[in-house]
Amino acid sequence: MADIELQTDADLSALLSRAEQLLIDGELSQQDGALVLVLHGPVLRSLLRPNYARNKTLVNQAASLSALGLLEVKACRTWMGANGVNEEQLQPFVKVVSYGAGEVTRLVEQQGYIAF
Template identity: 65%
Template sequence: MIKARQCLIVLLGFFMAGALAAVASAEEREVVRYVSEIELETEADLGELLGRAENLFTAGELPQEEGAALTLVLHGPVLRSLMRENYAGSKPVVDQAASLSALGVVQFKACRSWMGSNGVDEESLQPFVTTVSYGPGEVQRLVREQGYIYF
């Protein structure tokens, strides 16, 4: 009887340890996601921002996940650099952005409101750039509904 009780206590201990490990593992896998609304003037500004994101990724600070850890909601003249027709002149920054997008590190969204006011057609953007109707509204939605952290 005592041995059965001891075995039960040991098994219960293993079960509890396994359950706690599973909870800790699930908490470790929870990815913190960030969103920023950015109006950039130049391609050099975008290149600098992408360089920082790439450095954070290679340092292990930005994980490679399905559903990128960093979402950039862009508006401003820099969107012209992400147009298909401007690829040849913007190749380094477009390739870097496409790479970060393909790796699941950064998601790029463009503000349709800004685009409409500035003659940028949605279909002219690179395929890795999605559009949203209004940039500030998308940021608020991601923070409110999906728990993103605004920075």
């Protein structure tokens, strides 16, 4: 589980590329469980349906990793509300949680995830 404040598309792309490389190198498999990204910042706009054409490569990479069960992307509803983003604008593979920081705490304390 990554609690990383991603500010740019390049930040998210680098993180997704690293996850993909771990898969290619055999250091990450579907049996290991998913990497969880809890997004609560401006990079979330990269995953909006209206922005797909501009972010096609990034969205497709995230969707592919998600489809393989290697990645879970979660969006903070609190951040979305404060920034005029509604759930219908998100790509289908993005799940919404009520509060990003609370979700990180829940994953670590109740689900045994390791934050990095």
